Amino acid sequence: MKKIAVLTSGGDAPGMNAAIRAVVRTGLDKGLTVMGIQRGFSGLINGEIFQMERRSVSDIIQRGGTILRTARSDEFRTEAGQKKAATILNTFGIDGLVVIGGDGSFHGAQALSKYGIKTIGIPGTIDNDLAYTDFTIGFDTSVNTVLDAINKLRDTSTSHERVSVIEVMGRNCGDIALYSGLAGGAESVIIPEKGYNSNELCKMILEGKLRGKMHNLIIVAEGVGGANEIAQKIEEVTGIGARATVLGHIQRGGSPTANDRILASRLGYRAVELLIEGKSSTVVGVRGGKVIDMDINEALAMEAKFDEELYLIGEALSY
Structure with missing residues (x-):
């Protein structure tokens, strides 16, 4: 292993830059040449590859987004596109590739490994929807961004004695809603894993009003969706004013939390170690506070986890 490369793919997540920094500086520390690939698999196919030095990743650990940029690539989804990407890597003499992203990015790494490219995946997605790891890079920051919004919306919700319905991201995983709802003291958390009954929701709100409750916060995961419709239904049934807020892509931005920076640094370091050890088609993650690695096929095949206890x-605690 003499030359490695790193790319970010899929949706951006706070902490990706910290992971890039860890890969680059670990590789250089161990005597490797490190290349950066811009715009994910799309940039790889187009040969957007440049050499990175320690200075290339200076002053980025605190920055959200990704300095390498990210883009979708329909061409890479094809067999011809994947072969071209592998050819480009071989042309540049790249022995190993670190892919930072979510499940779609991991499928890309999985495809490249079939053409003899040594690949290691680092989980970078706010959704926290990769079952093999307890947490993904960006999730903690996203939860804290939502929590900040909850705190602000609670002020106006209390002032107007109304219901606030807040829709958060996460695709079909309810973890952002679940964690932020618990931390923010929400009265109800609506997630894909559990669903909801609109009559029961309205009943809860009315019972709370009888107890003297002045406001309600309802967190809805985008996998359920329909925050505006839920707010309208609540207002129609209960007679209490209800407003919907869709937080959207604000949840992907911002300076990463300490937890995300540390997680990214640990996983980036381990990813380079695995390449040096000759591993391929492997992903890194964290379980029980310990860094783990697993075959990418096994990781992608694992069923989604849900924290029933949480x-x-x-x-x-909501009543």
């Missing part, structure tokens, strides 16, 4: 705690 959900029950949230329900018990």
